[in-house]
Amino acid sequence: MLRFHKEGYRIILFTFVFVLAGIFLSEEYISHFWLMKSIQVVLLIFLVLILQFFRNPKRNTEANDKHVIAPVDGKVVVIEEVEETEYFKDKRLQVSIFMSPLNVHVTRYALGGEVTYSKYHPGKYLVAWHPKASTDNERTTIVVKNTSFGEVLYRQIAGALAKRIVNYAKEGEQVVQGTDAGFIKFGSRVDVYLPIGTKLNIALGDTVKGGVQVIAEK
Structure with missing residues (x-):
């Protein structure tokens, strides 16, 4: 159904x-x-x-604290080491997933654990693949921590068509991997920031399935 x-x-x-x-x-x-x-x-x-x-297909997540799953459906458009300046303030491995208007736009928790950071930033509406979209566009930054993987940051980024980001993550709450974490309306992108040296199971250009596909593991 x-x-x-x-x-x-x-x-x-x-x-x-x-x-x-x-x-x-x-x-x-x-x-x-x-x-x-x-x-x-x-x-x-x-x-x-x-x-x-606005479809919301049911996804069956096999929860694993040592796995990071794709938070959204879409195409992997960036894999690179970058300086993450908002929370970690050090080098991280960035994986960016671009969602076209035809993709499912539900955001799911990539990792289970405690939400240690959740912040909304107003901003511009550059196209989601623009290099400055991560820092200049409307966005939310969320960090989830567990004892097996440590802290993983994901960032919901509005695109040229998106005018509203919905984020359900609240600092201090415990969240379950693969469950509903929010929504981005009408085109967008999600960046995931992982520890340097994390093993990736995806490559540039891959299409991923949110809530199901393992993109990284310890």
Whole structure:
């Protein structure tokens, strides 16, 4: 059964009403048959796109404190050593996953453990693959810690279309790997910062599946 994320309920309802009203009005006021049908087809395609964007497929996570799983669906666009300046303030291995508007946009906890840091930053809306998106765009930074892997930071980054990041992580709470951690609306990216020397199970250009696929391990 197709499920939808709770962050999309209001938008889905509004879209249904808008599309039904558009179809009704086109039947009433547009006499040209093909123009009327073209408008109705466009409205239905718009509805389908909204529904698929807010879909929330069930994922069965095999929890393992020594594994980091993909927090989102998408394509691996960056793997490099960088200076992480907000929390660790040292060198980390960055893995960036880009989500197109066609991907599932649910964010899931990449690691189980305690949330030691959670902060929202307002910012710009550069395209998600822009080199400065990690530091200049609207974003949230979350750090989760467990005794097996240590601390792992992930950052939700808004893209050119995304205007709202939803983050459920609260400092001090215990979270379960693979469970719902938030949502980014309409195009985005997530960066994961790992300890230097972490073994990666993915390569640049790979497509990953959030909540299921192991991207790194001790």
